[in-house]
Amino acid sequence: MADRLELQGRHGKSRVRVSRVWRRPAAAGGHVIVEWNVAVSVVSDCLPSYTSDDNSTIVATDSIKNTVYVKAKECTEIVSMEEFAVILGRHFTSLYPQVSEATVTIAERPWERVVVDGKPHSHGFKLGVEKHVTEVIVKKSGNLLINSGIQGYSLLKTTQSGFEKFVRDRYTLLPDTRERIVATEVTAWWRYPFEHVSQIPSKSFCFTQRYQDVKKVLADTFFGPPDVGVYSPSVQNTLYLMAKEVLNRFPDIASVQLRMPNLHFIPVNLGNKENPGLVKFADDVYLPTDEPHGTIEAAVSRPKSKL
C-alpha cells in the first residue's frame, strides 16, 4: 500500500533579508540601495529524504540562503528585483539536476531617494509606504512566469464618489448617495508576457520603471484630472477602469489583478431626544473604519487570441 503513495514536496528558505548598494558617483545619479525580503522554494527530486534517512539529494535550505547573498554580491551592475529573481531561479534549476522548478518571491522595502533643497541626494534615502513585490517561477527548460505587483497602496478622495441603485430589499439600510469619501488600499498584480528566459529584455531597470509607471496609471485613473477629478459610481467600476488603463497603456502586460477594499468613512450623526442634532452630518465629520470593510477584487486580461 505505502509503495503507491505519491509525494509532491518543495523546500526553500523564506524571509531572507538582503540589501545591495551600488556606489555610483554623484554625477552619475548617486548611490543606489535596495532592501529585499527574498523567499526561494524549489521543486526538487529528493524523495529518499522524505521516506528514509537519505539526505544525499537535498540542497540544504541554508545553502539556498547563502546563494542569495552570493548572487547579490555577483550583481555588480544594478538589477531589478525581477531580474534578480530570474538569476536565482536560473541558478537553482541549472546547477542542480534534481531541481526542476524554482519559485522566487521578493518584496522590496521602499527606500526612496530624498530631495534636499530641490536636489536629489546622492546617498540619502527615506522609507516610503507602498511596496513593489514579485513572484518568478523558473523551470529547468528556461520557461518562466513573471508576476509583479504593488502592496499597500493607500488612495483616498473626498468627493466624486457615490453608490446608488444597488439591490434594495428587506436587508438594506444603506441610502443611495452621490457624495461620499472613497478610500482603499490597493493590492495589484500583473503578469509580464515573457515565457522563456531568452525573452527577457536586457535593458537594466525596465521592470523597475514599469512598476513606477503602473503605479502612476493606477493612481491617475483613480483620481482623475487634478482640478475636477472623475466621478466613481462604485469601487467596482473604478477598479475596472484602473485595470483597463494599465492594459491599454502597457502592451507588455498580459493581465492585471486588483484587490481594492472599500475602507469606509461613515457619516457621523449624533443626537438623542433631549439633544437632537448634536452633530448633524453635512459631508464634514466621518468615522473612518476598516472593520468591517468591503472586499472588491477582479482579474482583467486581454481576450484570448482565437487563432
Ligand SMILES: O=c1[nH]c(=O)c2[nH]c(=O)[nH]c2[nH]1
Ligand atoms: O462601491 C461600492 N461597492 C459596493 O459593492 C458596495 N457595497 C456597499 O455597501 N457600499 C459599496 N460601495
